[in-house]
Amino acid sequence: MTLHLQNVGRCIGNQWIVRHLAFQIGNDECLALVGPSGCGKSTTLRLIAGLDPVSEGSIAIGGHDVTKLTPAERSIGMVFQSYALLPHLSVFENLELGLKIRNVQCKDRSIRIQRVLDLLQLSDRASHRPAQLSGGQRQRVALARALIRDPEVYLLDEPMSNLDAQLREGIRPELRRLVLEQQKPTIYVTHDQHEAMAMANKIAIINHGQILQLDTPINLYKNPNSLFVAQFLGRPQINCLKPSDNQIQAIRPEDLKFDDSGLPCRLLSREWLGNTQLLYLASSEGDLRMIMDPSFECPERLFVRWDPQKAFYFDRETGKRIP
Amino acid sequence: MTTLLLLLLPSMLFMAGVFALPLARYLWLSFHADSVMTGLVAIPNDGANWNRFLNDLRYWQDLGQTLRFAVASVTLELLLGLAIALLLNQPQRGRALIRTTSLIPWALPTTVMALGWRWIFNTPYGPVNRLFESVFGHSLNALGEPSLAWLTTVYADVWKTTPFVALILLAGLQTIPSDLYEAARLEGAGALTCLKKITLPLLLPYLGLALMFRMAQAFGVFDLIQVMTGGGPASSTESIALYAYWNALRFLDFGYSATIMIGSFIILTMMVAIAWVVIATARRRSVVGAPS
Numbered sequence A: 001m002t003l004h005l006q007n008v009g010r011c012i013g014n015q016w017i018v019r020h021l022a023f024q025i026g027n028d029e030c031l032a033l034v035g036p037s038g039c040g041k042s043t044t045l046r047l048i049a050g051l052d053p054v055s056e057g058s059i060a061i062g063g064h065d066v067t068k069l070t071p072a073e074r075s076i077g078m079v080f081q082s083y084a085l086l087p088h089l090s091v092f093e094n095l096e097l098g099l100k101i102r103n104v105q106c107k108d109r110s111i112r113i114q115r116v117l118d119l120l121q122l123s124d125r126a127s128h129r130p131a132q133l134s135g136g137q138r139q140r141v142a143l144a145r146a147l148i149r150d151p152e153v154y155l156l157d158e159p160m161s162n163l164d165a166q167l168r169e170g171i172r173p174e175l176r177r178l179v180l181e182q183q184k185p186t187i188y189v190t191h192d193q194h195e196a197m198a199m200a201n202k203i204a205i206i207n208h209g210q211i212l213q214l215d216t217p218i219n220l221y222k223n224p225n226s227l228f229v230a231q232f233l234g235r236p237q238i239n240c241l242k243p244s245d246n247q248i249q250a251i252r253p254e255d256l257k258f259d260d261s262g263l264p265c266r267l268l269s270r271e272w273l274g275n276t277q278l279l280y281l282a283s284s285e286g287d288l289r290m291i292m293d294p295s296f297e298c299p300e301r302l303f304v305r306w307d308p309q310k311a312f313y314f315d316r317e318t319g320k321r322i323p
Numbered sequence B: 001m002t003t004l005l006l007l008l009l010p011s012m013l014f015m016a017g018v019f020a021l022p023l024a025r026y027l028w029l030s031f032h033a034d035s036v037m038t039g040l041v042a043i044p045n046d047g048a049n050w051n052r053f054l055n056d057l058r059y060w061q062d063l064g065q066t067l068r069f070a071v072a073s074v075t076l077e078l079l080l081g082l083a084i085a086l087l088l089n090q091p092q093r094g095r096a097l098i099r100t101t102s103l104i105p106w107a108l109p110t111t112v113m114a115l116g117w118r119w120i121f122n123t124p125y126g127p128v129n130r131l132f133e134s135v136f137g138h139s140l141n142a143l144g145e146p147s148l149a150w151l152t153t154v155y156a157d158v159w160k161t162t163p164f165v166a167l168i169l170l171a172g173l174q175t176i177p178s179d180l181y182e183a184a185r186l187e188g189a190g191a192l193t194c195l196k197k198i199t200l201p202l203l204l205p206y207l208g209l210a211l212m213f214r215m216a217q218a219f220g221v222f223d224l225i226q227v228m229t230g231g232g233p234a235s236s237t238e239s240i241a242l243y244a245y246w247n248a249l250r251f252l253d254f255g256y257s258a259t260i261m262i263g264s265f266i267i268l269t270m271m272v273a274i275a276w277v278v279i280a281t282a283r284r285r286s287v288v289g290a291p292s
């Protein structure tokens, strides 16, 4: 089973919300869509789910063109950012509703619900209402509702954005295992690059409704095709030097080294991060971020240099990579 | 503690002033004769008012008529209001304009609109009768026929108050997140399923609110009926508020009028209490009774 998008776009009025979306995801793949808020991530999912009409292009699931099909005919399991659970129904009833709508036999319903509740460790919460659950449990119920219909494609729209950072990190491995176990094409939307790298084996960076680059996390990091991608992936953020000749040179913080023959810098501030420390330096090329050993006592004035091979060069106007 | 009481005092005094005091005064008055016969001086009369009240067929008939009016008009208003709210909740051009103009009937003073309807339904000169005559060949006595007059008052009340109900329900509809419907669409839920499983349950608090507001108002209906029919024909549209008013200000029998008010207050309170218990039981059952 594959999910295949060809030149998909959505236009409202005379404005393209997303355009030229094209990618293919296989059975064992999880694609993360990342990009700033409002860049069109949710819209992309809604197009695939059939909740919004496609203005151009086509969508195929398992080789079948589904562009004109209704959402129910597409076999999509979707987890909404807000979870979209019915507040007046119990966990059990929330899961049951979709099966009822699709006329699943009563006995079959209970078996399937029980299996999914067990899988997600929610069995003792079956009769609770969403309001009586913690954020993490609600998120699992939303996931359970997607799993229970055994769809061909999974779409997860910022499934963890309502959870606190610690919980998110705890849930991440579990969620990844569950998603991978399904062996179905999965799209995972997030605005958190860290989450994207952890969850997905491919990442698409989106800005202004267009995919800037789609590749494995490591290739994106090592080989960004634009300044936006370089800045979006990697924390602390990549250093951009003062433009010269319409070029911007960018260098990752970890690629900066001390060297007495290098660029003179002044220490602005330092952040101790436990296993590393982050130095903020001022130089004639602009402010620089640099990663150092945590025990290192940084002097007020110092010199840094870097291997020009490791730097990236971007066009100042377009932001495109210059080879 | 003293500060707390001190801070609460103004609002408690206010509540006492507007609720408890008149109620106590009426309760006291209901055990006294206070009419032209007594020179408008309150004289204790050993519960004679209450005796009369319990055996006052006109009162019990009025109570039935009031309930009939309240149930009919509020039911229609909720149904129509819901339909209008659902329509107005659809994204469409000119929605704001429709929403604003639909409130005009509600913004009109009741007396003014009741006068208008009285003229429209007038027999033989009103336009409704004219139209009816030209179509069916005989006249329609919409306000003079007991079996029709109460329906005409219900009609006028529905016309006036449906926009108010629709507005409350529209506010409720707009609190329902759209992704609930989208999740249901993914499963293939149709409009009817969505209405039954999502819209109505989530709208329930708003329906309850509208029901309570409207029931309380309809139970005490006065001006609309006073203007349109004056309680007639043959007191077939008379409401309990109208009857209490007549006793006090036509017959100048303040003692008995107070008895009617207090009696109606007790009956209304009992009805609210029963409704409360029924709703609370239903709600508790639906929380506990989920399958396991």
Ligand SMILES: Nc1ncnc2c1ncn2[C@@H]1O[C@H](COP(=O)(O)OP(=O)(O)O)[C@@H](O)[C@H]1O
Pocket: A012, A017, A035, A036, A037, A038, A039, A040, A041, A042, A043, A044
């Ligand atoms: N129905 C709509 N009408 C007009 N603009 C819309 C509509 N839906 C989404 N948009 C716009 O499309 C853009 C992308 O939205 P969305 O896909 O929700 O972004 P994301 O999920 O990446 O934060 C936003 O700028 C939003 O304002």
Ligand SMILES: [Mg+2]
Pocket: A041, A042, A043, A157
């Ligand atoms: Mg979004």
